[in-house]
Each structure stands twice: as C-alpha cells, then as structure tokens.
Amino acid sequence: MSSNDTATPAAADPRDEKPQYVLPLVVRIEKAAPPARTDALESAARAVLEILADERSAGEGEWARAMTDWQDARIRKVVRRARGAEWRRASALPGITVSTPHGTEVRVFPPVPLDGWPKDLVKLQVSGTDLDDPAEPGPVPDGAAVLWLNPELDMSAGKTMAQAGHGAQLLWWRLPDADREAWRAAGFPLAVRTAAPERWARLTTSGLPVVRDAGFTEIAPGSCTVVSEFPALGVVAP
Template identity: 70%
Template sequence: MTSPFDAPASAPASVPASDPAPEDRDARPQYVLPLVVRLERATPPGRTDALETSARAVLTLLADPRVTEAEGEWAERVAAWEDARIRKVVRRARGGEWRRAGELPGITVTGREAEVRVFPPVPLDGWPKELAKLQVSGTDLEENGPLDAPEPGVPVLWLNPDLEMSAGKTMAQTGHAAQLAWWRLGEAHRKEWAAGGFPLAVRTATPETWADLVTSGLPLVQDAGFTEIAPGSCTVVADHPALRG
C-alpha cells in the first residue's frame, strides 16, 4: 500500500494499509519537518555524506525522548505531523544563518563532514522566521571522494539509478526511507539501531538490483511529482537487515 506523503523537497512513501485515506490526511492540520544542511562556500560536504546525515537526523528526532515519551515536549507535534501528510523540507544555511538556526530547539547531527539540524515539526504556514528565510534551492553537492562498499550488516538506503534529483530533494527522500524503516522495526531492533548511532549507508543501486528491490517488499518511497521528477516515481528503498524475511 502507498499513501501520498509529500513536500516541496520530499516524497510520499509506503505506509500500513490501516493509515487514513489521502483525503482524510488532507483535511487535517498540515505540518512540515524542517531540516537545515550547513553549506559553507569553502567547505561543502560530500553529497552522500549529506544524504546519510539527513537520514540519521530524522531517525535521531524520532527516537528522542521529547518525541517518544507521552509527555515529551515534541510528542504532540510529531503525532500531528504523522497524522497528516508527512512533509519534509530541506533548506541550506551558512555563517550567521547557521548560528541563528542553531539557537532554535532542534538536534544537530554530524557526519564525516556534513552537519544537518532537524527541528520538531512546524505548521505548514508557521515557519519560524529564522528558518523561513533560508533557501531551498542551491543544495547541489558533489562527492568529495570515492565511496566504499557498505559494511556488511549496515542498513542501506538504495537510490533509483534512473533518476536525477538535487541533493536537497534526495536528502528528504532518504529521510523518508529511514522513517519507513523505523516504523517497520520492532522495539528491540529500534533500540539496537539507536544505540549504535543509527549506522546506515546511502548508495545508488545498479539497474538489476533496483528491479529486485522495488518488488522485495522492503519499505519503498514514491514521489508525488510536485518537483523535479514524475508523479509516482520510486526513489528509495530502505534495506534494513531486520526487515528481510
């Protein structure tokens, strides 16, 4: 089953069949999960490092006690966000913009070079001014070196080899994929993943591997087609070892 999760820089994703119909989700208050990537002119992070860090940022927020505990200060907002369309928007910041963003409640997650700050969901039309003025465009990134094969046993978020997306849009996609894997995991596997700091890899699948992945039953992200790619495009498959039969 699929349900239309969407955002200017994100994608819809597979969800349980018991989830509300799209029209029910549309009728509810709409929230968005802001993600900000630090993009200094002289030291931009590598593309894959940014994609992996974005995914880990989403997982880190989902596992935070402020979300998981019933009386957590972010729990109500996350619940409202998950009850409507799951929107994620990635913006970029540098210098003073990044410092001001860091003063807002949120969590900064670091990769090898990348820094991504994730914030609790905000109303779709109620962004804090410090974030609202940050740019969505201009997040194209290059790799800073060759990519090694993923370590055995590490969850992999596989990208569709036939699609071209900006780094910002792909960061939202990998965040969605990580979230789908989190939803599917049992409590013991969630705790194990969190205890390790959410190790994961993002790689582009070969065409042959991709064909197998999209029919594997693993969590699959599909795009609503509002930006960059065609509606219904399959973008990412979340391959967590615990989700394989």
C-alpha cells in the same frame, strides 16, 4: 534542493483534510567547505531517526504533539541550506544536530505548520546549491541499513536528502521495538547508495519499504525513490 516532499503519492487521501505539518532540516553549506553529497544524505537520514527516537518526541515530551500531528497527515520534509550567521541562528532553535567526522552538519527541528515556520528558518534558501562526492562512496559497512536510491532518477541534493529521510522513517516504522532500540544504541548505522538497475528492479518488488514521491517537486508523482534494506535485522530483498 527540495521543497515539499512526502512519502506517499499526491492522490486523494483523507490525511489531506488534516492540518499539514512539515519536518524542517537544514544542512550547513559553507562556501569554502561544502559537505560531500553522500555524507549529507546519510546525515539527513540519521537526523530523521534521531528525532523519531528522541524522548521529547514521545509521551508527554515537548515535541510529542507536533510529531503526532505531523505523522497523522502527509509526511512532509523540507531541506534548506545555511552558512555563517544563518547557521548559528538556526542552531539556536530547538532541534538536533547530526555531525560527522568529515565535518558535515545537518540539523533537524520539530515539525511546524506549513505556513508557520520560525523566521530564522523560513528565510533560508531551498534551491540553488547542489553537492558532489569527491570520490565514490566505499562499501556498505557491516551491520548498516542501506537506503537504495533509484538509479533512473536525477534529483538535487536537497530532494535526495528528503527522500533518504523518508526511507529511514519507513524502515523505522517497519522494525519492532527491540530492533529499533538496538539500532539507536549503535548510532543508527546506515548507508545511502545508488542501486544498480538490475538490483533496483528486484528491490521495488521485494516487499521492502518503498518511498513513492508525492510529485510536488522535480519528479513525477508516484515515482519510487528509495528502498530501505537492513540485512542485519532480516529486512532484506529475496
């Protein structure tokens, strides 16, 4: 799974001089019943959107300062895994859990300093487990945003979960307030799919939000990992 992932290349950047925060995400992976890969990717993306939209993240909310500090620096996300008692301890910490009808659970927590993780999260493993889809994902639901993955990159499940979260966040930033609220009210419908090579070439030059990885783990700096499209709201490739 992924370590430090950011939505921008690791080049010289004034944001590097600011205190660095990370958005922790934890996916529940029980030995006997691991989640499907695509369901986990989509849950991670929704979890990021849920905390961005939460009232505690805005104004005088209890998470607002941490959210601001995190977004003023590099946008880092770290995905860890938990099961059993580990998951129960993580679930007791302030955060938001996204669950699906298929049993997938991903919990997102307010940002923490890079070296200031809560003890019940810092002990969780980052690497060592990957996920598979038992069947090919179905068609994209009507009215859903699509987070298109680069077909040429081979990323672990955790790395891809972080990248899907980045793609959802860039799309959230692109939308006007009214569209954000409509998306939130609908439950953040979205799909994560791997683009066909010919589609990917068009997507990366379309002007849509593109995630370019910082290159701290698994892939080269500046690699395009996700392009965010939302046909229902007019955010679409030509």
